[in-house]
Amino acid sequence: NSTFICLARNSAEPAMSASMTLYDTTLRDGEQAPGCSMNIEEKIEVAKQLERMKVDIIEAGFAISSPGDFESVKAIAGAVKDCTVASLARATKKDIDAAYEAVKGAADPRIHTFLATSPVHMKYKLKMTPEEVLDCTFKMVRYSKDYCSNVEFSAEDAMRSDPQFLARVVETAIKAGANVINIPDTVGYATPDEMYAMIQFLRDTVPNIDKVEISVHCHNDLGMAVANSLSAVKAGATQLECAVNGIGERAGNAALEELVMAVKTREKFFEATCNVDTTQIYRTSRMVYTIIGQVAPINKAIVGSNAFAHEAGIHQHGVMAEKTTYEIMSPESIGLLQNKMVLGKHSGRHAFESRLSELGYQLNAEELDRYFEEFKKLCDRKKAINDNDLEALVNNRTQINPVYKLVGFDVHTGNSASSTCVVRLEKDDEVLEEVSLGDGPIDAAYNAIDKIVGATSHTLENYSIHSVSEGQDALGEVIVKLKINDKTVTGRGLSTDVIESSILAYLNGINKLVEKW
Ligand code: KIV
Numbered sequence: 001n002s003t004f005i006c007l008a009r010n011s012a013e014p015a016m017s018a019s020m021t022l023y024d025t026t027l028r029d030g031e032q033a034p035g036c037s038m039n040i041e042e043k044i045e046v047a048k049q050l051e052r053m054k055v056d057i058i059e060a061g062f063a064i065s066s067p068g069d070f071e072s073v074k075a076i077a078g079a080v081k082d083c084t085v086a087s088l089a090r091a092t093k094k095d096i097d098a099a100y101e102a103v104k105g106a107a108d109p110r111i112h113t114f115l116a117t118s119p120v121h122m123k124y125k126l127k128m129t130p131e132e133v134l135d136c137t138f139k140m141v142r143y144s145k146d147y148c149s150n151v152e153f154s155a156e157d158a159m160r161s162d163p164q165f166l167a168r169v170v171e172t173a174i175k176a177g178a179n180v181i182n183i184p185d186t187v188g189y190a191t192p193d194e195m196y197a198m199i200q201f202l203r204d205t206v207p208n209i210d211k212v213e214i215s216v217h218c219h220n221d222l223g224m225a226v227a228n229s230l231s232a233v234k235a236g237a238t239q240l241e242c243a244v245n246g247i248g249e250r251a252g253n254a255a256l257e258e259l260v261m262a263v264k265t266r267e268k269f270f271e272a273t274c275n276v277d278t279t280q281i282y283r284t285s286r287m288v289y290t291i292i293g294q295v296a297p298i299n300k301a302i303v304g305s306n307a308f309a310h311e312a313g314i315h316q317h318g319v320m321a322e323k324t325t326y327e328i329m330s331p332e333s334i335g336l337l338q339n340k341m342v343l344g345k346h347s348g349r350h351a352f353e354s355r356l357s358e359l360g361y362q363l364n365a366e367e368l369d370r371y372f373e374e375f376k377k378l379c380d381r382k383k384a385i386n387d388n389d390l391e392a393l394v395n396n397r398t399q400i401n402p403v404y405k406l407v408g409f410d411v412h413t414g415n416s417a418s419s420t421c422v423v424r425l426e427k428d429d430e431v432l433e434e435v436s437l438g439d440g441p442i443d444a445a446y447n448a449i450d451k452i453v454g455a456t457s458h459t460l461e462n463y464s465i466h467s468v469s470e471g472q473d474a475l476g477e478v479i480v481k482l483k484i485n486d487k488t489v490t491g492r493g494l495s496t497d498v499i500e501s502s503i504l505a506y507l508n509g510i511n512k513l514v515e516k517w
């Protein structure tokens with residue numbers, strides 16, 4: 001059809017699948033988005049999962065942006081062995097020094113330096129002339145290259161830049177030694193056809209462009225990030241920048257799971273493949289959502305709870321007769337196993353461990369002891385424990401030695417007066433008790449906790465609750481976001497009793513904040 005003809009690769013090229021390099025920026029562009037912040041342990045956990053999923057490159061952070069970011073990039077560089085680890089740096093010596101210092105311990109370090117090339121960015125943000133941008137590009141790519149053999153250059157806001165000027169910048173970066181040239185659609189303004197044309201134009205115009213990898217980094221402001229990235233693949237780009245669940249600045253980045261599954265499902269059309277172990281997609285998505293305190297919208301492509309659900313009778317009938325009538329990819333291909341009722345009160349440690357291992361969780365002995373104990377407690381309240389329950393239990397990551405532990409609570413509530421809650425917490429072997437009123441039982445409980453811990457300066461930014469599984473004894477998972485100064489922490493609580501999960505989530509957040517007070 002006409003779209004195919006318009007987007008087909010140069011007919012002179014052999015129709016062989018090109019291998020895509022997956023560049024994950026969940027921990028940099030993703031994490032810098034409001035509401036998506038992660039602490040250093042969480043970032044390392046995500047980085048290790050990205051490694052398990054076999055992405056090629058992990059952009060671990062923006063080293064100069066804060067001491068915390070610097071430490072996280074450094075820790076990830078030390079923890080990850082099978083992926084390239086990159087740090088972002090503006091095109092300045094100070095940024096590049098910090099980036100290299102943070103990634104130099106990686107098995108394969110990369111400096112990713114960037115400079116804007118669009119008229120509006122050069123004039124109002126950089127206050128630089130085009131000639132100065134060219135000069136700075138050369139000097140800073142060369143400066144990076146003196147540190148590190150692996151250098152990526154991004155022309156920020158490339159898709160709103162003058163193509164002729166962009167071509168000169170790209171040529172300059174290549175002359176200075178860049179290995180990868182990234183063409184970002186920084187503000188999510190481009191269309192798939194424009195993206196295709198830009199990549200094709202650069203490939204046709206810039207000397208030596210065939211010596212470097214061409215990358216794209218698309219934002220989703222108009223909902224076209226994935227389409228634009230795939231269009232760039234058609235035009236010959238071989239590195240795709242993306243983030244798990246599409247998190248990132250404003251409307252986010254191209255979603256990793258959508259790009260990977262599009263390439264896998266339509267390999268012949270895109271003439272492309274990638275290395276990612278797609279069976280790790282679901283778990284990675286869950287992990288990231290859990291850490292940032294969100295759940296996937298039900299209709300989210302690939303990882304939403306409806307993505308593989310067939311409700312309409314006609315669809316169910318078709319799928320029962322032949323799966324491919326309505327399924328273009330299998331749930332198993334993203335690691336979504338059939339939700340079995342597997343374990344219960346009489347299940348032993350071995351069954352618990354082996355089901356978790358089938359779900360892709362390898363626990364060490366200490367984790368196994370801890371989660372098995374929690375599993376047993378859960379069995380006293382819930383008869384059948386299914387895979388969702390197990391995953392929620394493991395993802396709940398109870399703190400090892402929290403400052404405050406919940407001993408008990410009593411609530412009195414109704415619709416004719418304020419609610420009252422008594423909360424008892426343990427701290428340093430001492431039980432502390434407070435009572436408080438509130439606008440509902442949860443507010444009363446949170447006020448009582450605030451009285452015990454003496455907290456005044458934090459705010460509850462967000463509270464959400466969802467059911468992990470089905471049925472009356474389903475586990476309710478509460479996620480809260482607490483903010484103090486400019487730091488946000490996520491607290492999670494899991495229980496068959498929603499007031500208890502609310503208290504546990506708040507306490508989990510408070511215990512994280514206590515470390516920052
Ligand atoms: O969106 C963007 O332009 C970026 C660059 C720094 C790559 O995130």
Ligand code: ZN
Nearest residue numbers: 029186217249
């Ligand atoms: Zn970006």
